[in-house]
Amino acid sequence: MMAIRELKVCLLGDTGVGKSSIVCRFVQDHFDHNISPTIGASFMTKTVPCGNELHKFLIWDTAGQERFHSLAPMYYRGSAAAVIVYDITKQDSFHTLKKWVKELKEHGPENIVMAIAGNKCDLSDIREVPMKDAKEYAESIGAIVVETSAKNAINIEELFQGISQQIPPLETHENGNNGMIKLGKQTTQMNRRCC
């Protein structure tokens, strides 16, 4: 029996870039063109094998509109990873992504795994953000970067696999399973490592 690790992952990014769609594709392998905008947050889980472990992703999907940013600490607090999504057809959304990275650097858990997802890669003919820009930026902050399409199920699995691989192995840590949720409660200790 493989060990199960619960990993809290939050999705951040500008409004309408496809955060919920990525989650929906990953968890339910389903795509809905007009998925309801997330208000506050929504929560889903999915377990994927990784090496000799099972990673159970607890995915917190957040609202994109700027005024909901004030709620974000509630979600990224205690997260092992953050998926920051932008829309390759919207330069603005790439700008917002940079703001999120900055906020995570400032207030997020230390060593949080950051993954940058350039969503809607099926619409590359109306692309505004060149792949090169994203790669360079990701490199500069040490983040995973991948262009995805929730609609066509491109690179969604790979995105989460990449995150799984970035998570340090379990044996070095004592408290496994729901440690990060306990962490989440301790609001002031944001600098503590998860897992």
Added chain:
Amino acid sequence: MEKEFDNGNCPQAGMSSKLEESNLDPSRNSIHPAEEKDMTSFPGDLENNGQFKAGKDAHRKKLCGYLNKFSAKGRIKAWKSRWFSYDEQKCHLAYYRTAQDINPLGNIDISTASFDCKVGEDERVFEIRTPSKAYILKAVSTQAMMYWLQQLQIKRWEFCNSQPGLPVASIIVSALSGYEPLPDCTEAEEEELMPTVKTPTTLVGVKAASLPAPQAFTALQNISLKHPWIEIQNTVHNLCGGRQSHGNGGNMFDFDEFQEPPENFVEEEQLEAENAVEEETQEETRTGFRSGLVRKAKKLNSSFPRFAEGLAQEKVGVLQQHVLTLTEEVKCQKELVKLLHKALEAAQQEKRESCRYLAAAEDKDRLELVRHKVRQIAELSRRVETLELERKELGQSLAVKEAHIKELAEHVQLLMDKNQAKQQVILKLTEQTAGDFPDSVTEADVIATETLYKQQEEIEHLKDDIKAYKTQNQFLNAEIHQVTKIWTKVAEKEKALLMKCTRLQAYNCQMESKYLMMLRELQELPDLPSDHVEIVKRLIQEALQWDVKNGAMDPAHPNLVSEYDAYGFMSVPEYEVEDWKLLAKIQALETKTNILLSQEAVERPLLERWNSLGELAPSTELKGLLRCGIPVEHRPRVWRWIVNCRVHHLRSAGHYQRLLGKREATKHPASRQIELDLPRTLTSNRHFASPTSPFIARLRRVLLAFYWQNPTIGYCQGLNRLAAIALLVLEEEESAFWCLVHIVENLMPVDYYSNTLVASQVDQRVFKDFLAEKLPRLMAHLEQHAIDLALITFNWFLVVFVDSLASDILFRVWDAFLYEGTKVIFRYALAIFKYNEEEILRLQDSLEIYQYLRFFSKTISDGRKLMNIAFSDMNPFPMKLLQNRRVIHREKLEAELRELERIKAQYMREQVEQGAGLLDGAVSEDEEEG
């Protein structure tokens, strides 16, 4: 009317016509030769003979007889004589080719039939309409037709009444305790509508069976083309029956017996025939031939009494002449008497004079006397002269006068001529003017005189028609009356059945949901043998398919699970994951169970209270009613009223239009967000599913108008859902706009939707306080598992449960919320946790709890129970406490935010101090870990 029936009451009338027909009918003999032969020979009693398949007592009531049935099979259209017999048990009117047949050619279901009689071509024709077919039948006479129709009505009514009590009877009594059954229409009432037609004994009833079929043209023509097999069967049977009767005379149907009418009947028939002949002559004399006949009779009669008459006349003549001569003689005698009288008088006078002369003593005297006489004579002659003169004068004047008269006559003649001329001129002119019109007056006059006769005839016809129409009208009134009664009865039955159906549906749903629940539990059992797993899987698959089948089975029933509810929300939410599908199904079934069960007991009285509610005015009663939920049909009115009351001060004519005008003038950043959210609003609702839906356009305008109404808030995600709900109920966009204004500006605290959503965050903390107070056990449990409720409940508050509750409960929450405000959200949020408290307490893993909390609000199916928890279990719930807590938490939160800002600033400073080196270090660290 009565007269008609009086006429009809004598059976001879009908009989005669039948006799005529049958006499005319050459085929009659060929069809029933045996009958005729036996008619005279077979002695028997009519009663016994009349027994057909029915018992003796039933025989009197037996409704049967010959009628002509119109059949149009393909191109062959003809009247065919059929023996019709009514079956009491089945309420069927069966028809046979002849009365002797056993197998009917067809059955007409009277219980579902309606009757009609036509006025027009043939007044003996009537119609029986069943849902499947219309039968056109013709009776021998109008009276017979009326008898048939009335009898059929009576039979139908009897059948409807005598129908064995349906199992619903008990339900009717129990469920409709307030219902008073319609008073059964009395016979008298029936009589009023339609006087009972007396039985035309010879035309209907079993006796008629022994009569030849009327109007049987040819045997071949009468044979049913549609039922060849039955025809053959019948023929064979008749043949067999005939043969057997000769053999033993005791076959089971006693055919020969009834085929051979008794002697006395024949006698009767003959008698009737005689009567009929009499009647015929009477009839004839009644008609226009009368005068002719009388004349003929006179002519015939005159030869006999002429002789005697001649003698008398001669005698009279002689006597009369005698009288005449005698009268003349008398006249002559009278004349003679007169003459003699005069002569006598003259003689007497002479005598007197002579006497006087003789009496005179002396000559002198005598002379004197003579002189006197002479003088007298002279005087007289003088007088004669004057008189002559006078006469002449008069003659002259007469001539003058005559001349004058002549003149005048001439004058008159002249005038008359003139007049004549003038008349001619007038006539000419009239003709001229009349010539201009298509129908000249003179012509019209001529035509009028010509057509007068025709018109009179027509009037006669029309009178007949009126009579016929009266009969028809009376019949149809009776028919309508009876059909209405039947309809009411059936409607009552239907109502009861529907109620029973509803109840059964509810139970069915309950059972189904329990079954599904069981399947689900089975599915989750860890140690289930693999073949069982397969079975469970298959059963689940089947269960998920039920919906489709059910939908196809009852498309007409509005109460059944339809795909969408009154506001266009899906009844069963669509989930992609199988497990959720099952859950959704279970939930939908439970919801339906609750709705169906509460329909009669709760919803109906509520609806009645709302119906009786007139002008709306704020009151505790209204508050209570609103908490119970507004019926769908009243909701728009009530919402509009609430909103109008509360935004009255803000509202001005044209305000909304002005705001819309602003939107056109300037473009603003919020519009992008709005556009992004429009197609993503209430996607499960069919009114918002299509991007071209008018609701989307209205929603856009409402949100943009609101942006300008309240620029500090502008557009916040979530407002789209609020506005969408308002649009669904109020439909009209300006009302929806004001409803949104009412919610954001009146009901919600300040800063609920503005930039940092502070008030929303505050409410989350306030809610936790209330939850700790009202449900301490649950709160402890959640804290133990480090559940942050705000993650779940934040959007409940922000969008007032839209997308979090089943639609029927959602609207009920909104009904109370719009009137009372945010307290309602707190009450319901607490109630939702209370409703599922035990379930949450059972879960011992934080992940499981989160997963459960994600959708648990949507699984609530009993809105009534939730409402009771919200408004009674959660009492007391003072507004003051809520406000105090809001103030306290707001201060705390703002302090925390300030602290956060301070930390942030400090971090920034540190970042600047440490420089870019840190960034590089972080990258290398990550690379090492990877």
